[in-house]
Amino acid sequence: MKTTRGQSVLAAALLGALTMSALATQAYAQESASDLAKKLSNPVAALISVPFQLNYDEKIGTGENGSKWLLNLQPVVPFTLNEEWNLISRTILPVVSQEDIFPGAGSQSGIGDIVQSVFFSPKAPTAGGWIWGAGPVFLLPTGADDLLSAEKWGAGPTAVLLKQEHGWTYGALANHIWSFAGEDNRADISATFLQPFLSYTTPTAWTYGVNTESTYDWKSKQWTVPINLTVTKVTKVGDQLISVGGGVRYWADGPDGGPHGWGARLIFTLLFPK
Secondary structure: OOOOHHHHHHHHHHHHHHHHHHHHHHHHHHHHHHHHHHHHOOOOOOOEEEEEEEEEEEEEOOOOOEEEEEEEEOOEEEEEOOOOEEEEEEEEEEEEEEEOOOOOOOEEEEEOOEEEEEEEEEOOOOOOOEEEEEEEEEEEOOOOOHHHOOOEEEEEEEEEEEEEEOOEEEEEEEEEEEEEEEOOOOOOOEEEEEEEEEEEEOOOOEEEEEEEOEEEEOOOOEEEEEEEEEEEEEEEEOOEEEEEEEEEEEEEEOOOOOOOEEEEEEEEEEEEOO
16 A cells, blocks of 8 residues: 555654653653652651661671671551651561671571661651651560570660752661660660761662661770661562662771671662552
């Protein structure tokens, strides 16, 4: 069948429209993935996520002969309180496998102590663009072994403050836990956790981050300071949105019985946007 010039122009226009639509859809998907990646950098974002964070450290103990695998299951669940406020539940459930953390210790595996944080956070940033949240944090002695648990109940305040602009996220999360009950033969707890963080998210949903997860033990007057460098990417497997990545960390300070040198981290996160 003969094709007229008008039909050719119409076909070209339709093809161009379809191409532009596909490009627009692709750009929207990338923008959405980037937005999700930015939300993952915000500890009090209104996003249901389930991160699995696998850490490996070695050279543990005074003889530096020990090693440790630590899988942190860290579900984040937001709840709407009213038109102005969210409540964000952040849980850290550690699963540990370690050996020779001190001479004669042998090996242990199982769950450790749960840390449960609850943040009350305004839905809208401040006039200056700052995002914040505050609330209580609890330590639950759920460890499966004496060497995987402090065997103390603890509680205290927690807070986070951050700002997001031009792809950058910067801020800090902090808490302090005091023990108030538990085994009398175990050391009391008074510990401050500080996590300053800085990350950059690209339009294609890659996030490059650096943070420290530092703890100061007021009883032993000792810092523990790991510095973490990570790269993650938001993508899709079938209909499931995920973030995958990893990185390295360096133990800049810590007790003689803690890890030394370099460690590694892998991150896999399930995302459930509303």
